[in-house]
Every structure is written in structure tokens, then in C-alpha cells.
Amino acid sequence: MSALLEIRGLQLNVGRFALQNMNISLQSSDYAIILGPTGCGKTLLLETIAGHYTPACGTIMMQGRNITGLPPEQRHIGLAYQDSLLYPFLTVKENILFGSRVRGKAGDPQIFRYLDHLVEAMSISHILGRYPEHLSGGEKQRVSLARAILKRPPLLLLDEPLSALDPRTRSAMQELLREIHAAEGLGIIHVTHDFTEAMQLGTYLAVLKKGVIEQAGRPLDLFFHPATAYVAGFLQGENLLPGKVLAMNGSSWFLQNNGLLFGPLPPGSGAAAQNKHGLQTSTLLIRAGNIRLTRERGPAGSTPNSWAASISRIVLNRTHVDVYCTGNGSWQASLTLAEWRELQLAKGETVNLSVTPESLHIIPGN
Numbered sequence: 557m558s559a560l561l562e563i564r565g566l567q568l569n570v571g572r573f574a575l576q577n578m579n580i581s582l583q584s585s586d587y588a589i590i591l592g593p594t595g596c597g598k599t600l601l602l603e604t605i606a607g608h609y610t611p612a613c614g615t616i617m618m619q620g621r622n623i624t625g626l627p628p629e630q631r632h633i634g635l636a637y638q639d640s641l642l643y644p645f646l647t648v649k650e651n652i653l654f655g656s657r658v659r660g661k662a663g664d665p666q667i668f669r670y671l672d673h674l675v676e677a678m679s680i681s682h683i684l685g686r687y688p689e690h691l692s693g694g695e696k697q698r699v700s701l702a703r704a705i706l707k708r709p710p711l712l713l714l715d716e717p718l719s720a721l722d723p724r725t726r727s728a729m730q731e732l733l734r735e736i737h738a739a740e741g742l743g744i745i746h747v748t749h750d751f752t753e754a755m756q757l758g759t760y761l762a763v764l765k766k767g768v769i770e771q772a773g774r775p776l777d778l779f780f781h782p783a784t785a786y787v788a789g790f791l792q793g794e795n796l797l798p799g800k801v802l803a804m805n806g807s808s809w810f811l812q813n814n815g816l817l818f819g820p821l822p823p824g825s826g827a828a829a830q831n832k833h834g835l836q837t838s839t840l841l842i843r844a845g846n847i848r849l850t851r852e853r854g855p856a857g858s859t860p861n862s863w864a865a866s867i868s869r870i871v872l873n874r875t876h877v878d879v880y881c882t883g884n885g886s887w888q889a890s891l892t893l894a895e896w897r898e899l900q901l902a903k904g905e906t907v908n909l910s911v912t913p914e915s916l917h918i919i920p921g922n
């Protein structure tokens with residue numbers, strides 16, 4: 557069966573900016589997330605898929621059909637913008653029905669049933685008769701989202717669709733998007749700056765840097781095995797340690813710049829980072845949740861994968877506790893609430909930090 561969306565070698569030039577050599581393949585079961593800093597080309601990518609820009613080269617196939625040169629109205633793609641773009645002279649209800657009317661479906665009783673369901677689920681049924689100028693930013697966003705969903709396109713493009721919502725409404729909308737995606741086989745490409753949203757919703761994740769896809773794949777693969785320090789940093793890589801990979805006793809090890817030794821590194825990860833002298837500058841990523849933290853007993857010292865540090869800050873979260881430490885560098889560990897309750901640690905205390913070799917991930921280069 558053809559992919560829902562197949563982008564090959566896409567290049568777009570607008571002014572001094574370019575999207576370069578973009579390759580994306582999505583099935584309808586995919587919930588794709590696009591992450592990247594401001595100005596890296598996320599909106600332009602969505603708009604090119606939707607048909608608002610013509611690429612300089614490359615192809616966009618949708619369900620086996622080449623749509624590269626088609627105008628937006630012939631693509632059957634829904635696009636919801638962050639800043640809503642509602643028609644000011646239409647009521648909320650008319651705005652939501654607008655896309656369906658254009659496609660000649662507005663008389664269909666099913667559309668109205670679905671509309672009732674959507675506006676109820678989005679908590680906007682009480683504003684259907686209002687005009688956009690009398691809506692809050694969050695209400696406008698939900699109206700724009702409802703309009704895009706009501707068209708029931710096979711592919712829905714969402715450009716930061718929840719950015720104006722309060723945390724509770726945002727979480728309810730995320731749940732709704734997840735349900736609609738699962739129940740209706742609707743492919744979604746969702747641009748967000750929100751790391752948690754990306755990890756919760758995405759089955760596919762692409763991180764963009766200056767118009768280029770830096771890395772793409774399953775969110776957990778990118779989370780634990782980022783290919784570059786840029787991706788690691790963007791996915792909140794907590795402990796990124798500069799140092800060198802070296803060969804020792806038939807294995808690869810990592811020597812942190814402050815002198816701590818980690819290893820043996822998982823097979824393959826060291827070889828990629830070694831040059832012909834068996835030594836290369838690299839970065840080691842240790843996820844906060846992979847650091848084990850215990851109360852220090854005996855004299856403070858370090859052995860491979862284990863070192864002493866002092867607690868400098870403690871941040872309580874809803875589901876876990878972040879513990880920041882200093883000693884041979886700066887560290888962030890993450891404890892479950894149960895672990896935290898058991899340890900009862902305090903700021904200033906000396907603790908022992910340790911990791912297992914399997915949780916070490918090397919990022920070649922600086």
C-alpha cells in the first residue's frame with residue numbers, strides 16, 4: 557500500500573532561506589512531530605506540503621498521487637495555524653463549517669453530528685454564535701483546529717495548534733488529537749515547541765536545523781540515541797559531557813574532561829567516535845533518569861561509572877524529583893517520588909552518583 561505522504565529530495569527557496577533535501581515518509585498510523593527552534597523552517601515545510609509554495613525540486617506524493625504541482629484545494633490536506641486565521645465576518649460555527657462548505661459537504665447531516673461532537677469535546681459549544689473578534693486566543697485556536705478536523709482530510713497539518721491554551725485545556729486537546737488520530741486513521745503532522753507534547757503524541761519525530769532535517773525517527777530512539785549534540789540539546793539532554801573516547805583492553809571507554817572514566821561503552825558506539833589514533837573528542841549523553849543516586853558512605857572518591865557529588869538544588873515535579881549536583885562537573889539526576897521519599901536527601905549533602913554502561917550514549921564530535 558502507498559504511504560500516506562512521501563517527500564523525496566524536497567528543496568524550497570524563499571528569499572534567503574531554503575528547505576534542503578527533505579525526505580519524509582509517513583503512514584496514516586503515524587503521528588509526526590516537527591521540532592526545531594524558531595525560524596528553522598517548520599511552517600514553510602507545512603505550507604509546502606499544503607501547496608502554498610512550489611518547491612524548486614523534489615516530489616511530494618500523497619497516497620500514491622503526485623501532488624507536487626497541485627493547488628492547495630486539490631490536495632485534501634487540512635492546515636491549522638497557530639494564529640488561527642479565522643474569517644472575521646463569519647461566526648464561529650460558520651468558520652468551522654467553512655472548509656466543509658467549500659468541499660460541498662455542509663448539507664450532510666453527518667457533518668452536523670460530528671460538529672456537535674467536536675465542539676462539545678473542545679468546550680466551544682457555547683461560543684458558536686460569536687464572531688472571532690470576541691474570542692480569546694485559546695478559543696480562536698480551538699475553532700481553527702475544529703475547522704481543520706471537520707474537513708476530515710486524510711492528512712492534517714497542525715502548526716503549534718495548542719500554544720495559546722492553558723495547561724489543563726492543552727492536555728485535554730492533546731487527548732482529543734490522540735483519539736481522533738487513532739479512531740479515524742487520520743495522519744497528522746504537528747509542529748510544536750513543547751518537548752512533553754512531542755514525546756506524548758509523536759510516533760515519528762523530525763528535528764529541524766536551518767531548513768535541514770538533522771535527525772528523524774521514533775521519538776524514543778532520538779531521545780536515547782541522538783545523532784548530534786544539537787538533537788540531544790533540543791530533546792533536553794540533561795547531562796552532556798565533553799571528553800574523549802579511548803580504546804582500552806579491547807573495549808571503548810569514555811574519559812570525561814574532568815577525569816571521570818565511563819565504560820565499557822555499548823558495542824559500536826565507541827568505534828564510530830574513534831579516529832585512527834583510537835582517541836577522539838566526543839560528547840557523552842547520560843539521561844537524568846539513568847543516574848542512580850545513593851547516600852555517600854565512606855570516603856568520597858570515584859571509580860569507573862561512579863563518582864561523588866554534592867546536591868546543589870532540588871526541584872519537585874508532579875511525577876519525579878530533579879536533583880542537581882556538582883562535583884567533577886554539573887549533574888542532573890531524576891528520582892521517582894518513591895525513591896525520593898526513601899532517601900530523604902537535603903541540599904548540600906554529598907551523594908554517590910552511578911550509571912550502568914548500557915545507558916551510556918556517545919555522540920561523535922563536539
Ligand SMILES: Nc1ncnc2c1ncn2[C@@H]1O[C@H](COP(=O)(O)OP(=O)(O)OP(=O)(O)O)[C@@H](O)[C@H]1O
Nearest residue numbers: 570571572573592593594595596597598599600601
Ligand atoms: N515568504 C517568505 N519569504 C522569505 N522568507 C521567508 C518567507 N516565509 C518565511 N521566511 C523565512 O524563512 C525562515 C523559516 O520560516 P518559518 O516560518 O518556516 O520558521 P518556523 O520554524 O516555523 O519558526 P517559528 O517557530 O518561529 O514559527 C525564517 O527565517 C523566515 O523569516
